Amino acid sequence: MAAHYDEAHQLVISADDVRSGVTGHNVRYVLALSMTGVIAAFAAIAIYFGFDTLSARLSTAFARHPLEIVQSLAPYAAILLGGTLIGGLALGLWNVIAGQSEDGDERFMxxxxxxxFALICMIMAMLYLSTH
Known part of the structure; x- marks a missing residue:
C-alpha cells in the first residue's frame, strides 16, 4: 500500500488504496457474469424438467384457433416482458452504482x-381477450 503525506505530515490514502483494490480485481464483472450464469443454469434446469409440459401445451395451443393461441401464450409473453423489465431495471441500477456513462443510463431508461409500454399493451390485450 502506497502511503502519501500532505503538508501537515498526515497520512493520506488514495481512493483505490482505501477500497483495497476491489475495483482492480473486476469484482463487478465477476458478479455480473456469475449472476448471469446462475440465471442461465436455473433457466436450463426449468426447461429440462418442464420441457415435456411446455411441449404438450404448445402443441395443443397451435392446434386451436389463432385467437385461442394468443390467449394461451399471452401470460408467458407477459412473464417474459416482466422479466425483461426487471433485468433492465437491474442493469440501469448497476450502471448508476458503477458510475459509468450517462449515455448508458439513458439507453437503459x-x-x-x-x-x-409493451407490458402494458400485453396486459390490456390479455384483459380484452379474457372478456371475449
Whole structure:
C-alpha cells in the first residue's frame, strides 16, 4: 500500500488504496457474469424438467384457433416482458452504482420505458381477450 503525506505530515490514502483494490480485481464483472450464469443454469434446469409440459401445451395451443393461441401464450409473453423489465431495471441500477456513462443510463431508461409500454399493451390485450 502506497502511503502519501500532505503538508501537515498526515497520512493520506488514495481512493483505490482505501477500497483495497476491489475495483482492480473486476469484482463487478465477476458478479455480473456469475449472476448471469446462475440465471442461465436455473433457466436450463426449468426447461429440462418442464420441457415435456411446455411441449404438450404448445402443441395443443397451435392446434386451436389463432385467437385461442394468443390467449394461451399471452401470460408467458407477459412473464417474459416482466422479466425483461426487471433485468433492465437491474442493469440501469448497476450502471448508476458503477458510475459509468450517462449515455448508458439513458439507453437503459429508454429500453425500460419501451418494455413497460409493451407490458402494458400485453396486459390490456390479455384483459380484452379474457372478456371475449
Amino acid at each position: 429508454r429500453a425500460r420505458v419501451a418494455t413497460q
